[in-house]
Amino acid sequence: MDVLAGLLEGPRARGAFMIRALFEPPWSVRIADEAPLSVMIMVRGSAWIVPEDGTGPQLIGPGDVAIARGPDHYTCADDVGTAPYAEVQPGQRCVPLDGAPEARYRDLGVRAWGESRDSSVEMLIGTYQMQGELTGRLLDALPALLVLPTQVWDCPLTPLLADEMNRDEPGQEVVLDRLLDLLLIAALRAWFSRPEAAAPAWYRAMGDPVVGRALRLLQDDPAHPWTIVDLATKSGVSRAALARRFAELVGEPPMTYLTNWRLALAADLLRDSELTIGSIARRVGYGSAFALSSAFKRVYGVSPQEHRTRAA
Numbered sequence: 001m002d003v004l005a006g007l008l009e010g011p012r013a014r015g016a017f018m019i020r021a022l023f024e025p026p027w028s029v030r031i032a033d034e035a036p037l038s039v040m041i042m043v044r045g046s047a048w049i050v051p052e053d054g055t056g057p058q059l060i061g062p063g064d065v066a067i068a069r070g071p072d073h074y075t076c077a078d079d080v081g082t083a084p085y086a087e088v089q090p091g092q093r094c095v096p097l098d099g100a101p102e103a104r105y106r107d108l109g110v111r112a113w114g115e116s117r118d119s120s121v122e123m124l125i126g127t128y129q130m131q132g133e134l135t136g137r138l139l140d141a142l143p144a145l146l147v148l149p150t151q152v153w154d155c156p157l158t159p160l161l162a163d164e165m166n167r168d169e170p171g172q173e174v175v176l177d178r179l180l181d182l183l184l185i186a187a188l189r190a191w192f193s194r195p196e197a198a199a200p201a202w203y204r205a206m207g208d209p210v211v212g213r214a215l216r217l218l219q220d221d222p223a224h225p226w227t228i229v230d231l232a233t234k235s236g237v238s239r240a241a242l243a244r245r246f247a248e249l250v251g252e253p254p255m256t257y258l259t260n261w262r263l264a265l266a267a268d269l270l271r272d273s274e275l276t277i278g279s280i281a282r283r284v285g286y287g288s289a290f291a292l293s294s295a296f297k298r299v300y301g302v303s304p305q306e307h308r309t310r311a312a
Contacts, residue, residue: 025121047076
């Protein structure tokens, strides 16, 4: 499995929050729901997305797709100077701000919310509400906000998603979950192919002839009892040269990377499979459930069983 496929196999929406947001300028909503990831598709009109981390606002227009990574807060508005009229809080609870009328933004029927169904601004929003629906490796690989303009990637799923969001039929939630997963995967695949994609250091290091080979060895066979000597031999360089170059390009030593990779795989298997902790331990390179549990708790702060329970 290549590294990108490994990242993109992760999204598993479970009852994702899906809404058609409809506004009339001036409009502004502060998003403070702290959800791990939200996908926004502009259908008509435009919107400024203003992160609160200081990275600067970005404008999206019809056909553009924006992906915001939580838990950072941000504001969506018709103009960067428009103060928020409402705030979306954890649990998708919306409250008015600064004396704004309670009914300015309201429920408009099946998965629709805002001012009126014929508003000049329409945005489709899908939100992953739990950390366990996405791998930590995927979230770590993403910036706080990324935008794919329609000139770069024309989303073929927008009409289908818009149509399904209007429906209220048996099984609709599952259909929308899978559509959201597919849309996210397609969007991220397009984004990772862009030269401006701010990919993590380990992802960029895959292109190095020495470090890239070592990374592929670790990722393809994490259960192997790797040593720095083994990796250096298979990468065609000395132990010291590999350790120095690996740390320079990836930002951490090879064995530290291997530990984190093994535990990330274990976290995904705990979430997505019914394998025993002992089986998972052997699959990712630990000799016993106890060894995995000790390492897992040291890095994640909870036991493997607690992680599995929370993800469920």
